Amino acid sequence: MSQYSPRLSRLIDALRRLPGVGPKSAQRMAFHLLDRDREAAGQLGTALGEALAGIGRCPNCRMFKEDEACRYCSDNRTQSGQLCVVEGPADLVAIEQGTAYRGRYFVLMGRLSPLDGIGPDELGLPRLAELLDEGAMQEMIIATNPTVEGEATAYYLAEMAKARGLRVTRIAQGVPMGGELEYVDGSTLTHALSGRRAV
Amino acid sequence: MSQYSPRLSRLIDALRRLPGVGPKSAQRMAFHLLDRDREAAGQLGTALGEALAGIGRCPNCRMFKEDEACRYCSDNRTQSGQLCVVEGPADLVAIEQGTAYRGRYFVLMGRLSPLDGIGPDELGLPRLAELLDEGAMQEMIIATNPTVEGEATAYYLAEMAKARGLRVTRIAQGVPMGGELEYVDGSTLTHALSGRRAV
Structure with a gap:
């Protein structure tokens, strides 16, 4: 029982x-x-x-959408010429809430992971290619997670954008705000050093 | 927005x-x-x-109930003559799952806390008094939590049961299984010592 x-x-x-x-x-x-x-x-x-x-999906950015027009695909966002590619809806919300970025987005809803059967089609990359071919975007900001799959996805995305003549950028990796060097892992420190900027 | x-x-x-x-x-x-x-x-x-x-409440034990007959108020449970009083449904489930006890229950759905406006009526103690007056119960096992309110509630319950000539017991307090004396608080150790049993 x-x-x-x-x-x-x-x-x-x-x-x-x-x-x-x-x-x-x-x-x-x-x-x-x-x-x-x-x-x-x-x-x-x-x-x-x-x-x-x-609640459905926006056909352009693949974010959740319930109204007629997607709030993340408005015309003035398109005019920025910037397209930020993220892995999931939570990443989009984190960037909207935490930063002043107000360009377009593309939500992959995952990351490339061939062993799990997740390839370019599952991430909507054909649709992304169409968006890039429309010619309104000048820069692709790749904001996938700094994990092995995220980096592989970033590489793939960068190749797509470069083939279409876009400027490609990757969000910076380094020491997080409030972090203490003593406790930061070596890989992060390596990125922080190699990505150092003139002050 | x-x-x-x-x-x-x-x-x-x-x-x-x-x-x-x-x-x-x-x-x-x-x-x-x-x-x-x-x-x-x-x-x-x-x-x-x-x-x-x-899902409603059983009028006898106050546990959640959805069928015609409450599974915790069956006749063979009544025949045990034992009534275990607990604070909440999760406590009842913990005792059923973890022990061999198969007597009746009474679920208070709270504990006495006059400052929060929780008195005997809110805990269904008039109904408990009726149950005790029916005379089928010989022992009340008080299994309220060992907190200040739980102890106050236990005292009140004990007085109710003693006034009706029932045997009243309280679940033992002491060192938990797998616990290490070194890390057990003084109050628990005091209870464990004062409740020591001949072996």
Whole structure:
């Protein structure tokens, strides 16, 4: 006999599929929703339904979009001539929230990983090639993560952009703000040294 | 302008109301559901709806219940003559999963905390008194948490049960399994010493 009744089991199983949620957290969440915050449970159910029904992908930048026009593909962003390529929606939001960059974006929704069956088609690179061929972009800013796959993806993207005569840049790697040299790893320090700038 | 579109905002806000979920986790969950696991999102939405509609409280033990008969209030559990009083549903599940106890339960859904307006009525103690008056129970096992409020609640419960001639016991406090004396706090050690048993 399962420890939980059927509906409660299903709720706990569904909560466990959220990232970072294990069996204990899922149980705690389910009990919290049922015991103390049924309003939040209703709200979450409604929000999930609305999101599934109403949130799609922008055909240009591949970011989530629910309105007619994508807010990240507006004309004045296009006029900047800059296109920032990121791995996921969270990266786009981090750049929008943390920096003054207001150009166009392209969200790969992943990174090149041939062993996992993720190639150029899965990342929408044919669509990216079309965008570049339209000729409105002058610079591609590659903001993939500084991991092995991210670097491989960056190399591939750079080749695509260079073949079309665009300026290609990569976000700087170095010591993070507030970081202490003593605790920074050697690879990061190497990048910080080789990328040093005149002051 | 909010960083997110309206539906996405509502989904992230709803996820933030889960216990232990902050803004970054909520964003990560929302993106995960929309990007990689729409099936899980649908499943969670359905499970929430079913749970809200179908899960109520057992009038006897106050545990969550969705079937006609409460699984924790069955006749053979009543025949044990034992009633274990716990603070919340998670405590009941922990005892059921971790021990061989198969008597009745009473779930307080909280602990006495007059400053927060939680008194005997909020914890269903009038109903508990009725249960005790029915006369089927011989022992009350008090399994509230060993916190200040939990101890105060335990004292109150003990008085209730003693007034009706029941045997009253409290779960043992002491050094946890696998714990090292060196790192156990003084209060726990004091309880462990005073509760020592002949071997």
